[in-house]
Amino acid sequence: xxxxxxxxxxxxxxxxxxxxxxxxxxxxxxxxxxxxxxxxxxxxxxxxxxxxxxxxxxxxxxxxxxxxxxxxxxxxxxxxxxxxxxxxxxxxxxxxxxxxxxxxxxxxxxxxxxxxxxxxxxxxxxxxxxxxxxxxxxxxxxxxxxxxxxxxxxxxxxxxxxxxxxxxxxxxxxxxxxxxxxxxxxxxxxxxxxxxxxxxxxxxxxxxxxxxxxxxxxxxxxxxxxxxxxxxxxxxxxxxxxxxxxxxxxxxxxxxxxxxxxxxxxxxxxxxxxxxxxxxxxxxxx
Amino acid sequence: xxxxxxxxxxxxxxxxxxxxxxxxxxxxxxxxxxxxxxxxxxxxxxxxxxxxxxxxxxxxxxxxxxxxxxxxxxxxxxxxxxxxxxxxxxxxxxxxxxxxxxxxxxxxxxxxxxxxxxxxxxxxxxxxxxxxxxxxxxxxxxxxxxxxxxxxxxxxxxxxxxxxxxxxxxxxxxxxxxxxxxxxxxxxxxxxxxxxxxxxxxxxxxxxxxxxxxxxxxxxxxxxxxxxxxxxxxxxxxxxxxxxxxxxxxxxxxxxxxxxxxxxxxxxxxxxxxxxxxxxxxxxxx
Numbered sequence: 001x002x003x004x005x006x007x008x009x010x011x012x013x014x015x016x017x018x019x020x021x022x023x024x025x026x027x028x029x030x031x032x033x034x035x036x037x038x039x040x041x042x043x044x045x046x047x048x049x050x051x052x053x054x055x056x057x058x059x060x061x062x063x064x065x066x067x068x069x070x071x072x073x074x075x076x077x078x079x080x081x082x083x084x085x086x087x088x089x090x091x092x093x094x095x096x097x098x099x100x101x102x103x104x105x106x107x108x109x110x111x112x113x114x115x116x117x118x119x120x121x122x123x124x125x126x127x128x129x130x131x132x133x134x135x136x137x138x139x140x141x142x143x144x145x146x147x148x149x150x151x152x153x154x155x156x157x158x159x160x161x162x163x164x165x166x167x168x169x170x171x172x173x174x175x176x177x178x179x180x181x182x183x184x185x186x187x188x189x190x191x192x193x194x195x196x197x198x199x200x201x202x203x204x205x206x207x208x209x210x211x212x213x214x215x216x217x218x219x220x221x222x223x224x225x226x227x228x229x230x231x232x233x234x235x236x237x238x239x240x241x242x243x244x245x246x247x248x249x250x251x252x253x254x255x256x257x258x259x260x261x262x263x264x265x266x267x268x269x270x271x272x273x274x275x276x277x278x279x280x281x282x283x284x285x286x
Numbered sequence: 287x288x289x290x291x292x293x294x295x296x297x298x299x300x301x302x303x304x305x306x307x308x309x310x311x312x313x314x315x316x317x318x319x320x321x322x323x324x325x326x327x328x329x330x331x332x333x334x335x336x337x338x339x340x341x342x343x344x345x346x347x348x349x350x351x352x353x354x355x356x357x358x359x360x361x362x363x364x365x366x367x368x369x370x371x372x373x374x375x376x377x378x379x380x381x382x383x384x385x386x387x388x389x390x391x392x393x394x395x396x397x398x399x400x401x402x403x404x405x406x407x408x409x410x411x412x413x414x415x416x417x418x419x420x421x422x423x424x425x426x427x428x429x430x431x432x433x434x435x436x437x438x439x440x441x442x443x444x445x446x447x448x449x450x451x452x453x454x455x456x457x458x459x460x461x462x463x464x465x466x467x468x469x470x471x472x473x474x475x476x477x478x479x480x481x482x483x484x485x486x487x488x489x490x491x492x493x494x495x496x497x498x499x500x501x502x503x504x505x506x507x508x509x510x511x512x513x514x515x516x517x518x519x520x521x522x523x524x525x526x527x528x529x530x531x532x533x534x535x536x537x538x539x540x541x542x543x544x545x546x547x548x549x550x551x552x553x554x555x556x557x558x559x560x561x562x563x564x565x566x567x568x569x570x571x572x
Contacts, residue, residue, distance in 0.1 A: 034499075035526050063550070064350070121444040158407040158444030160547035164503040164524050213320075217450040238450050240321050261446035264349070 006192070008136045009286035012185045013112035016050045017102050018043065018174065020117050022072050023262070024059025025159040028170045029117025043174070045182035055098055055116075058090060063160050065262055066091055072116075075105065115177065117170060119157045121261040122270075123224040126169050133197065137184075139280035143193045144180040145173055156224075159261055189284040198227065198254050198273035205267040207237055207245060215239055218259045218269055226256045230272070237269070292478070294422045295572035298471045299398035302336045303388050304329065304460065306403050308358050309548070310345025311445040314456045315403025329460070331468035341384055341402075344376060349446050351548055352377055358402075361391065401463065403456060405443045407547040408556075409510040412455050419483065423470075425566035429479045430466040431459055442510075445547055475570040484513065484540050484559035491553040493523055493531060501525055504545045504555055512542045516558070523555070 020033030036043050036052035043050040054060055056071045068089035079092045080099050088096075102111045120127075128145065130138050157166045184190070207216040216237035222230065229252045230236070237245040247253075253272035257263060260270075306319030322329050322338035329336040340346055342357045354375035365378045366385050374382075388397045406413075414431065416424050443452045470476070493502040502523035508516065515538045516522070523531040533539075539558035543549060546556075 031526070121447050156444065158442065158447075158547050160445065160550060161407050161545055162500075162503050163509060163545065164506045165509070167503060167526075214448075217448050217453060220450050223449060223451070240317070240453075259447055259449065261444050264446060 007189065007282040007284055009284055010137050010184075011112070011286050012047070013137075013181045014047065014049060014185070015111045016048055016113045016115070016178070016181060017111045018050060018052045018115045018117070019055045020052065021054040021056050021060040022116055023065045023070075023118060024056050024061070025063050025065055026117070026119035026157075027160065027162040028119050028157065028167045030054065030060050031162055031167060032117060032171060032174070042171075043178060045178050047185045048178065048181055050178060051111075053098075053102075056091065056094060065159070068092075071095060072118075075099065080105065113181065115174065117174075119159075119166065120257065121156050121158055122226050122256065122258050123156045124226045124256055126173060127256075128173070130197075133199065133276075133278050136280045136283050139195050139278055140184075140190045140193065140283050141177055141180045143195050143280060144190070145176040146195075184283070184285060187285050189282060192282045193280050195278045195280060197276050197278055198256065199276050201253060201272045201274055203266075203268045204236075204255075204270050204272060206264075206269045207239065214264075216243075216245060219244060222255065222270075223259060226258050226270075227254055229253075230255050293475065293568040293570055295570055296423050296470075297398070297572050298333070299423075299467045300333065300335060300471070301397045302334055302399045302401070302464070302467060303397045304336060304338045304401045304403070305341045306338070307340040307342050307346040308402055309351045309356075309404060310342050310347070311349050311351055312403075312405035312443075313446065313448040314405050314443065314453045316340065316346050317448055317453060318403060318457060318460070328457075329464060331464050333471045334464065334467055336464060337397075339384075339388075342377065342380060351445070354378075357381060358404075361385065366391065399467065401460065403460075405445075405452065406543065407442050407444055408512050408543050408545060409442045410512045410542055412459060413542075414459070416483075419485065419562075419564050422566045422569050425481050425564055426476045426479065426569050427463055427466045429481050429566060430476070431462040432481075470569070470571060473571050475568060478568045479566050481564045481566060483562050483564055484542065485562050487539060487558045487560055489552075489554045490522075490541075490556050490558060492550075492555045493525065500550075502529075502531060505530060508541065508556075509545060512544050513540055515539075516541050 018033060020029035033052040033054055040052065043052065056066065058067050059065060069091045071091040071094060074091045074095040079095050082088060082092060099105055102114060104110060128142050157163050206214040209215050216239040219235040219238045221235045230247050231252050232247055232249055234247045235244045236247040239245065254275055255270040255272055257268065258270040304319060306315030319338040319340055326338065329338065342352065344353045345351065355377045357377040357380060360377045360381040365381050368374060368378060385391055388400060390396060414428050443449050492500040495501050502525040505521040505524045507521045516533050517538050518533055518535055520533045521530045522533040525531065540561055541556040541558055543554065544556040
């Protein structure tokens with residue numbers, strides 16, 4: 001990126017990858033990517049090579065999150081450079097292979113944009129996750145997707161289930177995202193904008209006994225209330241013997257990933273976030 | 287059972303088993319049974335021995351439905367009498383062991399009542415499943431549980447997730463069921479009653495292509511509408527290219543187990559049922 005008169009300049013985004021099945025039991029992405037691998041008409045855009053790709057085919061086949069280890073946590077520098085070949089955990093091998101095809105991560109040969117499609121059992125609606133709050137290209141894309149009328153009400157989706165409303169919502173997000181990339185590549189300038197985001201603060205575990213066993217559930221007042229304010233003193237957990245545990249933080253937070261099935265093993269009942277407004281500068285093709 | 291003046295007489299129900307974890311990722315039963323194994327005060331009733339039991343501990347540990355094969359389909363005469371010991375699939379060995387402890391199935395030594403606790407990703411609310419429409423003891427127990435104010439609104443529960451409202455609803459059902467057994471054992475006569483039930487008719491698979499791949503999802507108009515009428519001509523599936531497939535049956539049915547995660551592998555999108563009113567005769571202890 002370079003900047004001129006406060007307008008950030010980025011290279012064209014010619015090569016775009018669309019990943020499904022990074023978690024093999026998250027069915028919307030698996031189904032969309034399989035569909036587009038058979039017929040890519042829907043993801044074709046002028047001057048954009050969009051490649052649909054199943055990242056964890058063994059987990060997809062078993063309809064499980066992963067086989068040996070979570071692929072979504074496997075793209076570490078250590079893993080990507082680890083020797084060992086077939087002796088490595090399946091997902092580490094897979095991360096290396098994906099890095100060979102679509103990377104190397106951070107190199108000039110790497111793909112320009114990667115969409116990684118996920119589902120959650122939390123009541124989060126359509127969620128776009130960014131790694132950086134300073135990436136003006138992605139912030140502009142987020143803004144474009146939101147402006148693109150994404151008011152659909154979607155609910156949580158259990159693992160191994162395909163719900164039509166969530167499937168269609170994901171499809172619409174990808175449509176807008178690819179439209180944005182096409183317009184950008186054609187030289188359209190996107191004016192400065194603000195984007196409302198939630199920044200991750202803290203991971204909150206379930207209450208546990210001395211042996212590490214969970215002794216409480218997400219409180220019914222908090223269940224399904226992703227993105228809504230949680231204030232000091234609000235109910236947070238309910239113990240199996242009916243006691244309420246209240247949030248003890250010093251200020252209002254916005255919980256999300258509340259009661260996500262896959263996070264029990266990660267010792268996470270939910271994640272707290274704070275609301276922020278980010279400013280994206282104008283962007284145009286370099 | 288014997289009958290006198292239209293009052294059916296049953297032996298006391300002294301020995302009651304409460305099974306959790308028959309599917310290892312259905313968390314309400316797993317959690318309740320684990321709780322009661324630590325402290326059984328809640329399930330103690332006069333003259334009743336209530337035994338909480340985790341039926342598939344390996345699947346519970348892995349938080350998966352099963353390890354080798356579905357335990358809930360493993361209690362067949364062939365499996366229960368199969369030789370082979372350690373060479374048998376894990377769940378077949380387990381079925382044999384459970385049959386030794388709580389059976390033998392159909393024998394006089396078998397436990398009097400077994401509660402097997404499950405969850406579903408379908409929007410079925412609290413559901414009691416009976417094997418026979420002519421079992422007046424169980425019909426009376428169903429009636430007692432329903433009368434016992436079970437109007438809680440519960441939703442679907444993803445695999446691997448524990449939702450407090452579903453956990454509490456299951457707990458209340460078990461409370462009423464055990465209360466009923468205690469009253470029955472004490473000699474209380476339960477007068478004749480009628481019970482509204484849904485009788486299983488047919489299993490409906492997802493539409494598939496020539497290779498067996500699913501090509502449509504449960505239609506948004508049908509999703510979450512378990513127990514509600516489905517009429518000929520109503521939308522049933524939505525194909526990935528947006529076409530609606532309508533129900534073609536000859537009359538109204540009541541679908542359930544709509545979009546249950548575990549039934550994709552069983553080639554079931556939902557099950558149709560018809561509404562019936564069953565009459566339970568009066569019952570009293572023999």
